Amino acid sequence: MRLVVVGGVAGGMSAAARARRLDEHAEIIVLERGEHPSFANCGLPYYVGGEIRQESKLLVQTPESLRAALDLDVRVRHDVTAVDPHARTLTATTPDGEITLGYDALVLAPGAAAVVPPIPGLADSLASGVVKTLRTVGDAIAMRAALPQARRAVVLGAGFIGLEAAEALRLQGLEVDVVELAEHVLPPLEREMASLVTDELVRLGISVHDGVAATALEDAAGEAAVEVVLDDGARLPADLVVLSVGVRPDTAPFEAAGVECERGAIVVDSRGRTNVPGIWAVGDATVSEDAVTGARRPVALAGPANRGGRLVADDILAPERARPMPRPVGTAIVRVGELTAAMTGANRAALESAGIAFETLHLHPGSHAGYFPGAEQIHLLVHLGTGGEHEGRLLGAQAVGADGVDKRIDVLATAIRHEAMAADLMDLDLAYAPPYGSAKDPVNLAGMMADNLAEGSLAVWQARDLDAVRGASLILDVRSPGEFASGHIPGALNVPHTQLRERMSEVRAAAAGRPVRVHCASGMRSYLAHRLLVAEGFDSANLSGGILTLEAWLGREAAEVLVTPEAAVPEAVR
């Protein structure tokens, strides 16, 4: 039995290592195109930024250590160029010329390569080394080596790796511009979450250019190596440009061999089998079906790749007891400065594109009990289904904050994996002591809000509906007068929630038959007000996430839309 694995690192090395544990006598050969069969690819930005100091930390295993521990035959700088599935052979270019190798089972784990968009000047700058990617240990070493000569960097693409790279370069003292074609940084995040990340980037001293395209890389007028030209007219001088606009599956030789692909990504069944007998595939180069929406797409995440490698080895060597490959939930996380931003499950765009009806609930609880020092606010949202088979289901969640974000997203990811109803989140027995959480954990609170929504005691309106709401409804702001004065929605009536019972007639007069759309800072006090308004017969709804979410949704526009302190306070008392 000879098993050949194409591609090391996450999925490939996991498959090879698991195969050895299942079969001591199999011949297991791993062909890796690069220099390193097993490296910490997610650590590369932190090596550039200097938090990981030694290059050796990035090298998880070497061919020698893999030979010693697992009797694996790992061959680096072996680039597979062709497969003959009928003869069960493959061809690879190697430092010693081309070789042909037979296999009984073949695992394709080629990963994905950086997308190089057709921007004039980009290819040349890539060749000259001014533009760099960050996919391999070699890339990271080259980028770190370029730092002493660089003063300004432009990062093209504000996805997870782009932001990690931007922060790393800033940490090394460079002036950094980030350019993102999409409306906001971290495009998979919702707008009201991403704007918190943008604020943090700005605080770190990074310039954010979102919703703009880079149209050319041109010779710089001054000392810089190049200028990145944007379609809003800006010209960003740079000594170093990081290209991080996305990845594409690296599958050309396999597609040519008859392996079925979908937009370049290998199609596999729930056991990792391709359409070609004897060939399996795993990792970034494969198409997966999303656990929530069922949509098919490549998922370039280390976790599913690592775990998928194991399942593929099981199916090859012990198919009778192999588990099916789980559909990815798509959990992702990134540290940006002092913040953590994370998401799991489907986002608004994915739900809309899948035609799934949903509602979004926002909350801003503390990371632990408010009476214990050090609690940080978590900005959390959950999407839940509002119709059909998805009615009440937890579909996705996102969070941003300085503490406790990873924990809540992991709990929510676990709930989504188990197809939980959103209201079921209130029943979770999460660990509570003052340094860790609250008796009603943020996740429990989200469940209670979902339960309120399901049983009808809560109705919400969303920040994105502000314009429509302003025209048709009375906006009732139940915060304190001091909070109201610090910034409020124009035309809003201010009645603190503790005075609402006594001042209901004021509300009735101001509403003049219109619906009442109530809010406070976060949505808690206004929920009490909402219950009272409903009891008084009003058509009422509560702003999801309150003015905190509204401000985050508006982002830079908040200063124009809201009545801010300067406008609110008479000049004489300023």
Place this chain on the structure above:
Amino acid sequence: MRLVVVGGVAGGMSAAARARRLDEHAEIIVLERGEHPSFANCGLPYYVGGEIRQESKLLVQTPESLRAALDLDVRVRHDVTAVDPHARTLTATTPDGEITLGYDALVLAPGAAAVVPPIPGLADSLASGVVKTLRTVGDAIAMRAALPQARRAVVLGAGFIGLEAAEALRLQGLEVDVVELAEHVLPPLEREMASLVTDELVRLGISVHDGVAATALEDAAGEAAVEVVLDDGARLPADLVVLSVGVRPDTAPFEAAGVECERGAIVVDSRGRTNVPGIWAVGDATVSEDAVTGARRPVALAGPANRGGRLVADDILAPERARPMPRPVGTAIVRVGELTAAMTGANRAALESAGIAFETLHLHPGSHAGYFPGAEQIHLLVHLGTGGEHEGRLLGAQAVGADGVDKRIDVLATAIRHEAMAADLMDLDLAYAPPYGSAKDPVNLAGMMADNLAEGSLAVWQARDLDAVRGASLILDVRSPGEFASGHIPGALNVPHTQLRERMSEVRAAAAGRPVRVHCASGMRSYLAHRLLVAEGFDSANLSGGILTLEAWLGREAAEVLVTPEAAVPEAVR
């Protein structure tokens, strides 16, 4: 409609607040025996220790704030002494004498009181104030006020609150002894987890007396207020004794009124209803059915009480849409010095007493990627079912470590709530970036080990079986020679896992037909060795958790059992 709630704080206040949100017009009266209707009971030890500085932080709500926000009629220093369920009235002693109050619905949330064991001298010292409990804001203020006059403290009971109190007093500069009747501190934790906590207590300068009983409190010979006499002969002088040996439900007047109780705790159905029409109960005073074992017991935890209060209000005011009360999973957590210790689901004792067959898997992964700075080791165990309806089920988990413990226990608690199989843990898509986790998160690893066990590629032996194993098997230690020299099991053969293929004949000769019981430091390398041994035809099993778990299991005995450096290194080279 008049709703009367007996007892504020967690369950009672949650019921009252939810009731108001569901019914603006109900009359809602809360009768609280103490001074404060809503206080941070879990914060009391931290107030004593000075981490929470202001008393005001402990007071979550006041009668005035509850009147203003929720129109609640909250009456403190009202102690309910009798209930007449036929007339639907209750009697209470108040500062203004006895009152009788009618109700339409009654919620009992009396909580639990400190157990006072029949130790000679204890009752007198409680009366004189030398012995204190820590259940109310008044208790915490009194304890903090006693600190300037106190030099030595003895804490009776090393449960969660006992250890929090011990650390608080140590933080305030006192000499602290902790006395625990059970075999080890934090009795709900397994021995191999609790011993890590004991080490941390010792590091904090706290003296631990476990497996001993306090037999008397006597007049002190020296300056101390009292001496605590232990049954091992020790006499512990103390200026302050904290009594924290447990709680009992505070239900006498209700049992007298015909409310069914089990060993003093109120029996409720899944809607929080007692056997008496018109009376519900919630919180520490009620009996719950354990989610894993089905055993019935009171669960004195803030989370279930808070959330149960809501469900009881739902059943009273909107029974048609009320959710059932979830069976508690029993998640608990405590900070001890720089460590966190946490548990969820059933422990060994609960599983044994329920007659559920199980196996335990131990692992010691990093809190995040090892190549990123700051990773801390997590000591994690999971119990999984090995027969009948529990076959493969995740039954419980415990963890101790300096970082990331709360997150993993919360994920595992979520999985237990969803009745996950242990092997399913490998399929969880948990958030991975280097500062937060690993591509194979500790929880995923536990799932893979469970899968290995289920499919037969892993067989384990346990630290507690050491004596039996030593007699009957070859113990094979596959760590490096340096690790072996630093401490090993007497009689073990040392063959590093990377040399095992070449040195198999040595193993065969040493085994001489006996089974091989293999281990390394944590169980990872020895799993590879185990696979190899099985392929070579040996009866092999891998020590769960490796020598790290063995040492923790042995605790203070480790120095006697293991061959330690002094014994291993010849005197000449010492």
